[in-house]
Amino acid sequence: MAKIPAKIVERIASGVKRFQPILTGAKSRDVGESDTVTIIVDILAEVFGYDKYSEITSEYAIRGTYCDLAIKLEGALEMLIEVKAIGIDLKEPHVKQAIDYAANQGVEWVVLTNGLNWRVYKVIFGKPIGQELVLDIDFCSLSGKAAKDIDTLFLFCKEGWMKSVLGEYHTQKQALSRFFLGAMILSEPVLNIIRRELKRLSPDVRVEVDEIKAVLMAEVLKREVLEGDSAADAKKKLARSAAKQLKEKAAKATTTGGSADEVPVEEDTPNEEPTAEE
Numbered sequence: 001m002a003k004i005p006a007k008i009v010e011r012i013a014s015g016v017k018r019f020q021p022i023l024t025g026a027k028s029r030d031v032g033e034s035d036t037v038t039i040i041v042d043i044l045a046e047v048f049g050y051d052k053y054s055e056i057t058s059e060y061a062i063r064g065t066y067c068d069l070a071i072k073l074e075g076a077l078e079m080l081i082e083v084k085a086i087g088i089d090l091k092e093p094h095v096k097q098a099i100d101y102a103a104n105q106g107v108e109w110v111v112l113t114n115g116l117n118w119r120v121y122k123v124i125f126g127k128p129i130g131q132e133l134v135l136d137i138d139f140c141s142l143s144g145k146a147a148k149d150i151d152t153l154f155l156f157c158k159e160g161w162m163k164s165v166l167g168e169y170h171t172q173k174q175a176l177s178r179f180f181l182g183a184m185i186l187s188e189p190v191l192n193i194i195r196r197e198l199k200r201l202s203p204d205v206r207v208e209v210d211e212i213k214a215v216l217m218a219e220v221l222k223r224e225v226l227e228g229d230s231a232a233d234a235k236k237k238l239a240r241s242a243a244k245q246l247k248e249k250a251a252k253a254t255t256t257g258g259s260a261d262e263v264p265v266e267e268d269t270p271n272e273e274p275t276a277e278e
Contacts, residue, residue: 004154008049012153013144015047020140023115026086033085037068039115040083043139044071049158067098067110078161079109086115095121095131103129111156116140120156186213 019039026039037058045052050071057070069081082098084090095112102110102123110131112119118137124130135155142149154160185191191209198207 004150005159008154008157008159009150011049012047012150012157015043016139016142016144016149016153019043019047020142023086023140027116030087031085033068033083036086036115037083039086040069040081040113043115044069044081047153048156055158067101073158073161077105077107079111080107081111081113084112084114088114090114090117090119095119099123099131100129118156186216 022039026035041052041056044050044056050056055072057072058068067080068083070077071079080098080102082095084094090112095110098110099121103125108123110121110123112121116139118135118139119133120135121131122134124132135152137152191212194212195207195209
């Protein structure tokens with residue numbers, strides 16, 4: 001992440017210090033949803049930097065139908081915010097209506113908060129519509145002096161939003177997910193690399209890719225990494241990425257007059273002895 005300007009760091013740090021006792025007091029009084037919304041609006045303005053008069057709106061607040069607040073930047077709806085009373089524990093069903101409405105509006109981000117906890121979701125446009133938890137912030141456990149906490153809050157700040165840092169963070173998080181890594185390990189290019197390395201270490205042993213894949217699936221990788229919706233999504237993303245690369249290679253080959261199939265392939269050489277460098 002790029003360096004955060006000192007002015008923004010100071011705003012975030014002072015905002016954390018100011019609102020932590022306010023939230024603690026509101027929790028002890030068990031204030032209702034409307035009072036919680038009032039605190040949320042102030043936090044959005046004073047900590048996260050959104051203009052409370054022009055960028056924070058409640059025009060999407062149709063009780064029981066949509067959500068409580070929304071963020072609009074330059075006239076475009078950027079995210080929906082579902083607020084619960086500060087004494088209510090946040091649960092997945094609380095955000096479902098906002099997710100469905102966001103998907104219908106083409107909005108990618110939804111926030112669920114009770115002031116103490118802030119959960120930021122990425123809307124998954126599919127059938128059915130889904131969501132992925134990207135950030136889960138416990139506001140009262142933050143330290144205004146901790147760089148890691150400042151970085152986390154900056155992801156949701158207006159200045160970070162304008163630079164798409166939340167989207168970049170989400171992409172990086174996806175790439176390092178156990179499901180994506182599991183799918184990558186079982187992909188043909190990686191399996192071929194493993195096969196070549198095994199052959200290099202044991203030249204007299206011939207192992208097929210299917211055998212390696214079977215062992216990885218049965219004895220190395222956890223079942224939960226290979227099965228379920230998250231694993232299926234990871235496989236699809238990997239397939240889309242591979243298809244995109246092939247398309248780009250084909251386009252480049254057309255431009256340069258070459259062939260998309262002209263990719264160096266390492267031939268199998270049975271009983272090949274390792275070199276001194278190996």
